[in-house]
Amino acid sequence: MRCLNVHQGQALRDLERAFKNFFTVPGRGFPKFKKKGKKDSLYLEGSIKILKGNYIKLPRIGIVKTYCILPSVPVKNVRISKRAGDWYISFKYDECQPRPLTKKRAIIGVDVGINALATCSDGTTYPNVKAYKQAKKRLTRYQRRVQKKEPGSKNRAKAVKKLAKTHKKIADIRADALHELTTWASFKPQHHSDRSMTM
Structure with a gap:
């Protein structure tokens, strides 16, 4: 049930951010409930591990094969979303080495x-x-x-x-x-x- 609790906690954080945007960002409307079947998404965190190549292990879901080759980095959380019948996964991780600054031209x-x-x-x-x-x-x-x-x-x-x-x-x-x-x-x-x- 930990996975479900994490998802609910993220939903509350998303709701808090939506209300902050409503009160502070001009033009933002009042937060609306997400309708089922429209912009479906799922947030997960915990024991997430990227395996070799294009496989990632998710809690309570198991091993999932992705289209692209994934970097071998420790993952903090993932968000799975659905667009036009296709499923997408985005994940957050810490970049170990800072990128060098480029010279301005x-x-x-x-x-x-x-x-x-x-x-x-x-x-x-x-x-x-x-x-x-x-x-x-x-x-x-x-x-x-x-x-x-x-x-x-x-x-x-x-x-x-x-x-x-x-x-x-x-x-x-x-x-x-x-x-x-x-x-x-x-x-x-x-x-x-x-x-x-x-x-």
């Missing part, structure tokens, strides 16, 4: 947009990838299908699931493209100033 601004993936202050423009444009077309098509389905029907539930997967695919495509862009930019001999990074 010339500054360049990066503006992330919608029509273009990113535009730099030196005039360089990076267009959206082809897969992103194709996924946007599918998104429009699935949105129309959801609107035509009867609320509460199984067909609407199927259409909503496809729509959610398309939203996730678009977010993943943009995140991957931005990751490649920022990785490339980090090796350029400039110091970059990012703007409008929220997707």
